[in-house]
Amino acid sequence: MARQRIERLFELAGQEFDGHPDRSNRYVQLARQIGMRHNVRIPKELKRRMCRHCHSYLVPGSNAQVRLRGMYVVVTCLICERQMRYPY
Numbered sequence: 001m002a003r004q005r006i007e008r009l010f011e012l013a014g015q016e017f018d019g020h021p022d023r024s025n026r027y028v029q030l031a032r033q034i035g036m037r038h039n040v041r042i043p044k045e046l047k048r049r050m051c052r053h054c055h056s057y058l059v060p061g062s063n064a065q066v067r068l069r070g071m072y073v074v075v076t077c078l079i080c081e082r083q084m085r086y087p088y
């Protein structure tokens, strides 16, 4: 139930990103709050769509830069300019 709401919020974040990136960030924030309140982890594939540091909704090629470094995918958030690494 909580997980479905989280997925739905990320979906909305994706839809709003073009015109209203600030709304996307709000949806991500809500998703995180739901996750914390219900003790539900944000699914791995959705976690990659947000910045671990500033919690912005990330879109590769727009506000995020994605690079392959050996065994890792390195995502740079262009909002706070910090990096996240994920195993490839």
Ligand SMILES: [Zn+2]
Binding pocket: 051, 052, 053, 054, 055, 056, 077, 078, 079, 080, 081, 082
């Ligand atoms: Zn960031």
